[in-house]
Each structure stands twice: as structure tokens, then as C-alpha cells.
Amino acid sequence: MQMLALILSALIPLTFAKAQQIATDLSSHEIEINAGFDGAELLLFGHEGNTEDILVIVKGPEFSTTVRRKERVGGIWVNKTEVLFESAPGFYFVAATPNLNADGRIETIFAETGLGARYLGLNAKTETNLSETFRGALIELKTRAKLYSDSPGTVQIRPDGLFRVKIPFPASTPVGTYSVTVYQVVDGWPVAGASTPLAVRKVGFSAYVFDLAHNQPLIYGIIAIAIALSAGWLGGLAFRRS
């Protein structure tokens, strides 16, 4: 009986992997932003049967984002031209197995599917001849902030099909629901495999402060004033006595 259970438990993930071709999980399905948050790193790991090449995409919540360009007006640099992108992901991470990277196939895939950070199909609200430049600037700025990254070659895969990749999140990681999708590259074309959700949320004291500021702004303001008044009063008192 015990033996049977053992065999069964060993078989279940195998058959699961075979049916799905791929099984993955994250080291955590939640990133908690607390008072000491200074970025985080998650580990995505899994197993896939056909030892194909793998592509991992992590996409954050989308925000309407305005890109502005400074131009010289009367000697000073002023924001002049702006382009609005109605939905740009707040976080975007791409990784692939070294194989794809080594023979340069990854660039073709990135360009053809728009999966690479540099090829993200961001649509300007009103497309003009400026859109392309501003799209590039948005991606460049997000990349500098480590919010967008193409990290081909960082997915480690073993001959038996076990794979893993580290996903870095900077301190400015936006709050929201993320999707983590693993693609298998079949005949040079990525096929969506398993998808795992990920939530980034504020917790503890910093979450409390944020919620209060947004849900009860008037009370928040009064508290802010009360703290400052009492601190200033106490400070003055303490030093007057000494």
C-alpha cells in the first residue's frame, strides 16, 4: 500500500509534466513591499519534457504613461513635446536559455513576436511620426530604472529538463498583478506553456500609510500636522530644559 502511494506520487508530477509538457512554479507568489523593501529576487523553476529552448516573460501591471521631451526655449530646457501611451507595463522582464542566445535566434524571435523589451508593441494614443522615437525613449528610461530588462541566456536548463531563472525586482517595482509566462520555443516559434500569477503589494506599516493617504486623505493630513506639531513642541521643550 505504501509502495503504491510512493509510485503514484512519483508518477503524478511526471504525467502532469507530460500532459502539460511543462510545469513551473515560483519561489513565492507574492512580493511584499514593507518599510524595509529594497528590491527582491524571485526564483522561477520548473521542468519541461522535450528539453526545448525556453523563454520566460514577466509582465507587470499596465499604466497610462506620458513621455515628455525637453526642448530649448529661450535658453532653458522645458518639457515641450509629449506622447501618451495608454498602456505600458510597469515591469517587463525577458529571459531565455543560453542556446537561443548563442546562435542569435533570440533576436529574430524578439523582433518577430514583439516579446523582447526593446520590441514591446506600445501604442501611442495618437500615432504620429514622433511615436517611434518616444516609444524608444520610454523603453530606454524603464531599462535604466531596471524595470525593463532583456536577460537572454540567464535561464539555466539541465539535460533532464529541469530549469531555473532568477528574476530581479528593483525597489521601484510597481504594485499590482503580474503574469509570469514560460514559452517553449518550437521550430523557432515561442508557444505559450505554463503561466503563473504573481502579486506585488504593500504590506505592514507602509501599506497602512499608503491606504490612509489615499482613502482618508483629510484625516491623513490632520495626522501629518499633529505629528509635526507635537514633535516640534516636544523638541523645543526637551532642549529648553537641558
Place this chain on the structure above:
Amino acid sequence: MHVYLPIAEISVDIFLLIGLGAAVGILSGVFGVGGGFLMTPLLMFIGVPPAVAVGSGANLLVATSITGVLAHWRRRSVDFKMGGVLLVGGVIGSTIGVFLFQKLQSIGQVDVVIGLSYVVFLGVIGSLMFFESVRSIARKRRGTAQRGKLHTHIWVHGLPFKMRFHKSRLYVSALLPLAVGAFVGLLAAIMGVGGGFIMVPAMIYLIGMPTSVVAGTSLFQILFVVMNVTLMQSWLNQTVDIILAVLMLVGSVVGVQLGTRLGNKLPGEQFRVLLAVLVLATCAGILFELVATPNFPYSITIQTGMK
């Protein structure tokens, strides 16, 4: 050690914030200025969004100005009637300022307006202060202190709605302090400063108040203006970061006391020159930012509102 600021949404070194607060505190203790004009640009420099720097700066100034007001109150050097008229103007001005700030932010021009305001005001005040203190050092060396005229009649004394201010021994139009208060309130909301550096000269030279009540009365007005800015910014724009303000407060409360003690031991006139140089240097730094070709002229703004 890093701390995550929930409203600014950035992670900053805790000791950097306390140190910044202490530096601003020492400065305000030594020179008797609020220090907001240095704090706001410094906060922006370490990556705090301009709106949050201005809102949280106002919150911090509530603490520093209450300490000052209480000290002046004990010394009976506050003209409450004059302060009252000034603060009515201040509340009106700062409320307009908060709305204006919101508008400027939505069209992406808030940074440049803040920058230009700083350049203009720091430039003018810094130069005036510099020449004034150099002249007074020179005068002291020559030992020929001459007394100016007690009352100079200028156009402002012809304005209607005259009011008597016993403490200041003045009989002037209420419109004058009202306008000064409103203007300073507007600046407070947009620049994240208390505005003492504008108000003190305006009170002495424009309104004609005796210097003995100027500092206390201006602090009294500033206290209410920064309270109003804190409330309005929290309410309308959610740009007051309590954590940021409290951390800087810890530094500044200690800094002010150190600065006051330091200030008593230092030669006043020479130090005025130093403050003037500091003000002019800040002005030059901000001007450079505005004029120099940016290495990347693009910037992004995310609408964090509901989608």
C-alpha cells in the same frame, strides 16, 4: 539601512534622510531661516518626486516653525494682529498655490516652474544679502554707523483700509500685509518653502515693522501657511509622505538646537556673507540644471490613478 517611503515610492537610506534633516536644522538654527529652500531641491536631487518633496517639506516645516513660534511667544515678540492679517493672505495664497501646482503637474511643467522660481528668488535674495552684509562689515570697520530715516513715505502708505497694529506701532493699510501674506503663501505651496526669506525683508522694508517682532510674526504666519499646504497637499494630491517627514524631523529637531548654540558663538556678519554665498551657490546649481543640455531629454510620468 534603507527605508521604503510609501508615498514617494522609493527606497532611501535612513541615515541620509536624518543627516539631511540635521543639516537643514543646523542651518536654520545658525541663520534663523527655515531652510526649506535647500531642503526641497536636495530631496528632489536624491530622487523624491517634486510633488512629494514639496508636500512633505511643508509637513516638516510645521515642526520647525512651531518650535520657533513658541520660543518667540515666550519672549512676547509676536504681533498676533499683524500675523493674523498675514496668515489670512497666506491661507488664500497657498490654497491657490496648491491648485496651481496640481495644474502645472498635469501639463508637465511643474519642475521648470519650481526651478525658475528658485533661480529668481534665491538670486535676488542672495545678492541683496551679500551686498548688505559686506557693506555692514565695511561700515563696522570704519566705525561710522549712521542712522537711516525713521519713516520713509512711499506709495504703499496711501492704500485704503488702514488698520492699527499696536505691537508693531504701525498704522498701515491691511491690504499690504494681506498681499505679502498671499504672495508668500503662493510661493510656499509651489516651492515647498516657508518663505521667510521673502517675508522678512518685505516686513521690514515694505510694511515697515520693527525688527524685534519680525522673526516671531513671520514664523507665526509661516506655521499656518505650511499647515494649510500640508492639509491641502494631503487632501487633493496625496503627496505628503509622513515617513519621509518624520525621519527628516528627527535630524532637524537636533540640528536646530545645535545650530542655535553654534550661531551664538559665531560672528554674525561674517556668517551672513556665508549664508549669502550658500544661497547664491544653490541658485547657480539650479540655473545650471535648467540651462545645461540634458544628457537624455526625455522623461516619463505614470498616471497612478485608477485604470
